[in-house]
Amino acid sequence: MAGRTQSVDCDVLVIGAGPAGSACAQVLASAGMDVLLCDRHVFPRDKVCGDGLIPDAHRALARLGLADAVLARAARASRLDCFAPRGGRVAVPAQLAVLPRRELDEMLRQAALSAGARWRAPLRFEAPLHDADGRVAGARFREGDAVRELRARWTVLATGADATALEAAGMCERRAPSGMALRGYLQHPGMAGAIGGLQVIWHKALRGGYGWIFPAGAGRFNLGVGFMHRQGAERPQDAPNLRQLLDAFAQVHAPARELMAAGADAGGFKGAPLRCSLQGARAARPGLLVAGEAAGSTYLFTGEGIGKALESGMAAAQAIAQGWRGSDAQVDAAYQGELAALRPRFAAYSLANRFNERPWMVDFITWRARRSPAVLARLAGVLDESQDPGRLASAQGLLRMLLPLG
Secondary structure, three states: OHHHHOOOOEEEEEEOOOHHHHHHHHHHHHOOOOEEEEOOOOOOOOOOOOOEEOHHHHHHHHHOOOHHHHHHHOEEEEEEEEEOOOOOEEEEEEEEEEOOHHHHHHHHHHHHHHOOOEEEOOOEEEEEEEOOOOOEEEEEEEEOOEEEEEEEEEEEEOOOOOHHHHHHOOOEOOOOOOEEEEEEEEEOHHHOOOOOOEEEEOOHHHOOOEEEEEEEEOOEEEEEEEEEOOOOOOOOOOOOOHHHHHHHHHHHOHHHHHHHHHOEEOOOOEEEEEOEOOOOEOOEEOOEEEOHHHHOOEOOOOOOOHHHHHHHHHHHHHHHHHOOOOOHHHHHHHHHHHHHHHHHHHHHHHHHOHHHHOHHHHHHHHHHHHHOHHHHHHHHHHHHOOOOHHHHHOHHHHHHHOOOOO
16 A cells, blocks of 8 residues: 555554553554654643543553552552432442542553653644545644644544544544533542542432542542433433532532532542443544544443543554554454454443433342342442443343342
8 A cells, every 4th residue: 555655753653642542552662663652731631530440440451561550559449339319328349449540641651651652742633644545644733833744654543532533533423422521629638537439329419410429549539420411312402510410419418518518629620521332433444543532432321431441542552563564454353343342341331321311220229239149249240340231220130130139
């Protein structure tokens, strides 16, 4: 192909240094490729996120050789406390951790650089470059007042949930996000001993959304609310105002009320879109792969996305490395195959999203889990991915809940 013979600035250009981009850059650089990792921001930088690291993220970090270092800095927890709309509560055992994305993403970026990747920022992506055959051959950026063009044999777009970059690259299939989230950091040393696990709260006052409180260590808490749009809604009209949702959260959950009333603001509340279920974007075209939340790597039901972003970034890297001397079609097929293997997990979480839409289901499952070790084990299995969350939300799953208590 013509694009294979043109001069290039790097073998692989990775745009976006979040979990997907940095993981991709680390794997490729470790394989001996010349990788240029870039981002619109100078790092370290803040990122709106719940900061929770569930077991899939732990496993992905272990594959990158970073689990021990990350967990040494993170606040660790051994349970997820689920609060049902009618006041029921169940503690689900799990290996969990919380590390602000400002720290986590910088650790991931540094690991990529240590593996040999080069770094350039701030660069704002504007459009892909193409060779004479129409194959993507790099990208054009805005660097301050200047325009920069960087040519590459392969380009990976890992620019997060904002649809602007996807549209510019011709990869956007749905501009509207799958949901929205609002989060802030609050400092309240007096609450450090009162919240030991990660908390997720459902309540009818949250109008189909949910709230969370994740302890980040040293009396600091990540507190936020989220709302997932009903599937099939391009521009849903039923989405609540997130500030109003946050106020409602404080009214119905006493720890949230105490943190918001007496905690010191440690960064302000910020909102962000979510792209979920591996939907809304094309995953590949000749010369270009899309990874991370740009590809919809976040779970619809919970808003968790770090683990699957890391996995998608590594999958993109493996597809490029394995198909380097082959055709674009081979790389495309390899990457699409990796994503296809993940799709059942996303489909299950999409089904489980009915919990947000039907809070009575949360009440029922919480009630059962408090009385049945078998049901509690199923919930723990959902977190560590040994159980299918869709089975709990299905008619058959609910019917099984009616069987005698185990």
